[in-house]
Amino acid sequence: MKIIAVGRNYTEHAAELNNPVPETPVIFMKPDTAVLKDNKPFYHPDFSNEIHYEIELVLKISREGKYISEKFAGNYFEEIGLGIDFTARDIQRKNKEKGLPWELAKAFDNAAPVSPFLPKSGFENIYDLNFRLEVNGHKVQQGNSKDMIFPFEKLIAFISQYITLKKGDLIFTGTPGGVGKVNIGDHLAGFLDEEKLLDFYIK
Numbered sequence: 001m002k003i004i005a006v007g008r009n010y011t012e013h014a015a016e017l018n019n020p021v022p023e024t025p026v027i028f029m030k031p032d033t034a035v036l037k038d039n040k041p042f043y044h045p046d047f048s049n050e051i052h053y054e055i056e057l058v059l060k061i062s063r064e065g066k067y068i069s070e071k072f073a074g075n076y077f078e079e080i081g082l083g084i085d086f087t088a089r090d091i092q093r094k095n096k097e098k099g100l101p102w103e104l105a106k107a108f109d110n111a112a113p114v115s116p117f118l119p120k121s122g123f124e125n126i127y128d129l130n131f132r133l134e135v136n137g138h139k140v141q142q143g144n145s146k147d148m149i150f151p152f153e154k155l156i157a158f159i160s161q162y163i164t165l166k167k168g169d170l171i172f173t174g175t176p177g178g179v180g181k182v183n184i185g186d187h188l189a190g191f192l193d194e195e196k197l198l199d200f201y202i203k
Helices: 011-016 070-076 089-097 152-160
Strands: 003-007 026-030 051-053 055-061 077-084 130-135 138-144 170-172 187-192 195-201
Touching (some): 055 130, 055 138, 055 152, 070 152, 077 170, 077 195
Parallel strands (some): 003 170
Antiparallel strands (some): 003 026, 055 077, 055 170, 130 138, 130 187, 187 195
16 A cells, blocks of 8 residues: 655645645655554654644545546545645755655654545535544634645546556545644544544644
């Protein structure tokens, strides 16, 4: 299982980090050791003073595919969930300034909390999915799948031109605006439509 993540897939988030809106998807990866399941607590690492939350819709790939056509890409996922793309923003900032890769800022242990997954057939319209993140009971991020720069099928088709997708792979589809710093003791809750799927603490 691998995690393929998408950066800058919402205009507001690109703007808040002073990044240009991309013409093609920005792709990076996280190892399987980044996955944090079952709403277990996230332990704040010592190597960063600025861990940011980024809530995202996550697709679970249901079959192997390579060079997938965009018109058939919807056949390659059956479930949708939520994830947090934890980012060591201070490390990322330094690496970007030096033109270095992002891995140390994105791929560290437990940097990808993942919710249970729901069948996409249970949603009225997966292209109009509301999701949000609350920290300590206050809404900090609100997104909708219709606002993606690159929608689900375009992402799957693009990624599969370079990387073979296998059953169980996860695609983090990008975060909306409103990212911010977490602190020890914070309570994070993520909602897909009105169903709470993420519910854990920072320790």
